Amino acid sequence: MAAVTALRSSCRAAGRLVCVHHVRSCSSIRFIKSKYVCVFDKSAFKFSHQQRLFRTSAVSCGQIVQFKLSDIGEGITEVTVKEWYIKEGDSVSQFDSICEVQSDKASVTITSRYDGIIRKLHYSLDEIAYVGEPLVDIEIDASKGVAPEEDVVETPAMSHEEHTHQEIKGHKTLATPAVRRLAMENNIKLSEVVGTGKDKRILKEDILNFLAKQTGAILPPSPKAEIIPPLPKSETVPAAPKDKARKIPVPISRPMVLSGKDKTEPITGFHKAMVKTMSAALKIPHFGYCDEIDLTHLVQLREELKPLAQSRGIKLSFMPFFIKATSLGLLQYPILNASLDESCQNVTYKASHNIGVAMDTEQGLIVPNVKNVQVSSIFEIASELNHLQALGAAGQLGTNELTGGTFTLSNVGTIGGTYTKPVILPPEVAIGALGKIQVLPRFNGKGEVFKAQIMNVSWSADHRIIDGATMARFSNLWKSYLENPASMLLDLK
Structure with a gap:
């Protein structure tokens, strides 16, 4: 008791006495069971031996x-x-x-x-x-x-000043x-x-x-x-060359690799998805069919509609017409808008026409799809395409945009080439690949030569449930819609 009295006397001049029965520290989870604990005001003893004093800051127990x-x-x-x-x-x-x-x-x-x-x-x-x-x-x-x-998990202590901040x-x-x-x-x-x-x-x-x-x-x-992505190069009507000299493609400059060591990288992201999808596609027996389309009338129609589309804030390309013509064809041949189960025992006919569009991005090949094309206008399809292209360029396409597709179109012609062999994306049963548009000489009904806007199309179908005749009839119908765009009005709903 005498020791406590002496301690009190020494504390009155320096600070205040705090009497507690128990002090709990949240950081170390220890209990101090001393009867009296002397705590000094930190500001009054900045010059003192701080190692002998208790901190008065409150602690947070989160x-x-x-x-x-x-x-x-x-x-x-x-x-x-x-x-x-x-x-x-x-x-x-x-x-x-x-x-x-x-x-x-x-x-x-x-x-x-x-x-x-x-x-x-x-x-x-x-x-x-x-x-x-x-x-x-x-x-x-x-x-x-x-x-x-x-x-x-264990909760560390935090000072009152940090918690307030x-x-x-x-x-x-x-x-x-x-x-x-x-x-x-x-x-x-x-x-x-x-x-x-x-x-x-x-x-x-x-x-x-x-x-x-x-x-x-x-x-x-x-x-x-306000989302207006740049128009693909192939969708601009090519002008007649002023000279006969062929343009030599400029090779892409790549940084010089000085090291002779091999480099191994893991396959991740969309490349990993491509490995899985293409491995599954190898199990599908592909039937191929190709044709050429005269887009002369469609080129003229698009030029007439472009100012109207721009007034609505929409960049109008050829792809919305291709997608809508595909949907009209699927109404007549629904087997192309179906899926086959893994056991090959059941075919599911899809009610919605969710047309996928293959896009070449920095992340790799991705295929977002335009939902419910069968009830969408060409302007609505164009608007959604603009939106998907902007998201793809920014790498912000989500699961909703990338799943649920029922049919796919690949516009490989934006890069180059005419014919190709597209690979079906399971569980879909058909895919189309579009070549570049070229100005080529063709004969009209009178035997006269004229300049025609020609595009080649290549189809692949799952030959387990789709025969060649069905694919050919669908292609002919799709071709008729594009060569005579006004005919699409008869089947629009």
Whole structure:
């Protein structure tokens, strides 16, 4: 007792006495059971021996949960981390974008399920992440609890100053990852934007309107109208050469490789999907059929419609006409819009015409599809194509755009070539490949020579359920629609 009295006397001049029965440290989970503990004010003893004093800063007792990569469907078990939108120490709210991952079928944006602070990133860029394994560690408020399927790990202590600096707002803003990315790219706080969607969800139009008010710019009413990808080279009517000299293709310059060592890389992303798809396609007996199409009248019609399409913010190419003619042909020959089960015992006739369009991108060959072509106009198809091309160029095509196709067209003519042998994409049963458009001499009904816009088409069909006569009749019908575009009006619904 005498020792305690002496200790009190020495503390009165220097600081204040704090009497506690138990002091708990959240970081070490230890208990100090001394009867009296003397704690000095830190500011009063900056010059003293600090190793002898207790810190008075409060501690935060949060829980760290391991946010695992959920199943993203389509049988995907692993993905490649392409981009992190957060770093360690950042605060996140529910539905905030965490990262972008790429599977062998699509790019997917992963969003947070919690309000909290990022404590650890489990993967670096271009590393393989597996479904069901931890993606990031998020510190959340312990009082809110954790979902039962998440794993709780040891919680480190954090000073009061750090916790105050990284405090998370309780207000939750509803917005899709794409909208959040748009806001982030333009330095817009979602809390300042008034949402016009359901439950005050912030839409892309809300971000654009908010940005217009800040900058004074006038934006078009539809966001798709401003997405105008460059027109493929083959879709421009080639002009007659002024001289007879043939153009020599310029070789693509490549950096000189000084090292003589071989290089081995893993097959990932869309290339991995190509390996799987083409391996399955080898099991299909392909039947090939080729023909040439005179597009002279279609070229003239497109030139007449281009100004009208541009006034609607749409870039009109030949592909919408090809896609619509395909859909009209599938109405007459539905076996080409079907799928065959693995046991080859049942054929499923698809109600929707989801026409895929093969695209050559930096990520590799991808085939997004235009949904429900059978009920879409040519302008609607053109608008959706513009949208898909813009997403493909930005590497933002998702699973919805890349799955569900029932028939495919490959416009290989944008690169070059006339005839090809397209490979069917299972579970589809047919595919068409379009060559480049050439100005060639042809004879009319009177035997006179004229300049014709000629395009070659190559078809492949699954010969297990499609015979050659069916493929030829479908090709003839498709050809008639394109050589006489006005005839499509008779079958439009």
